[in-house]
Amino acid sequence: MRILLVDDHPLVREGLSARIEAQSDLEVCGETGSIQAAMVEFAEKVPDLTIVDIQLEDGNGIDLIKDIHTRYPYAKMLVVSAFDETLYAERALRAGALGYISKRELQEKVLEAIRTVLSGKRYLSGKMTQHLLNQAVNQKGQPASHPVERLSNRELEVFQMIGNGMTTAAIAGQLHLSVHTIDTHREKLRHKLGAKNGAELMKLAVQWVLENG
Known part of the structure; x- marks a missing residue:
């Protein structure tokens, strides 16, 4: 394989x-x-499995998963990331991945995760499986337990970039969006996260990246 x-x-x-x-x-x-480069490699190699990180050199792994899934619906993908699985695992599955494993579990579980996804089955940690079950059974219709969970994929990506110290212009350049669009995302982030101003939003973003990155 x-x-x-x-x-x-x-x-x-x-x-x-x-x-x-x-x-x-x-x-x-x-x-x-x-x-x-991943899109080029995939087209040339047609792998049986693609292992994807959330944070990549030129964007977000969720976008890569969506692109591959759209062009190659049969593709099997496994996310391996240091980011909080309760925030990203469900997003990755919705984008087209079959599994998600934390980098903290790589040594013990990575081969199990790889073989599970290669067999066409979903792979999630016991913690994440329980989290999704709790959401489905106990929290239907209830607000997200943490404000960050209410962010869209794009808003979460911008929030992460802010936490990494990137300027509005740098974020716009990497995401191939206008500065005005990024400013709009910043305003939405301030509103959703209850930040009074840009400085407070930056503080929240940096703290979140330090805790989850």
């Missing part, structure tokens, strides 16, 4: 590659850290 690795950290790719190549029936057919 051929696997494509998409992660912006070379050391993570190296570690994953070593674990995968140690298996007689698995091989890494390509690796990259960007969305643009």
Whole structure:
């Protein structure tokens, strides 16, 4: 089975590659850290599985998953990320991924996750499975437990970039959007998160990235 690795950290790719190549029936057919290169690699290699990080060099892994799923509905994808699974796992599944595993569980669970997704089944941690069950059974119609959970995928992406210290112009450039559009997202973020001004929004974003990144 051929696997494509998409992660912006070379050391993570190296570690994953070593674990995968140690298996007689698995091989890494390509690796990259960007969305643009990943689309090219996927088209050329047609992997059996694509492993995707949330944060990539030129954008958000959720967007990559959507793009691949739209063009190749049969594609099997597994998200491997350090970001909070309660915020991103459900978004990744909706975008087209079959599984989500935290980088904190890589050493123990990554091969299990890979083989589960390759078999066409969904893979989530026990914690995340319980979280989704609780949402479905006990919280139907109730507001999200944390304001960040109410953000759209794009708003969450902008919020994360703000927390990483990026300016409005830099965010606009990376997302290929206008500065005005990013300013609009900032205003929506302030409203949804209860921030009084831009400085308070920045503080919330930095704190969130430190806790979840």
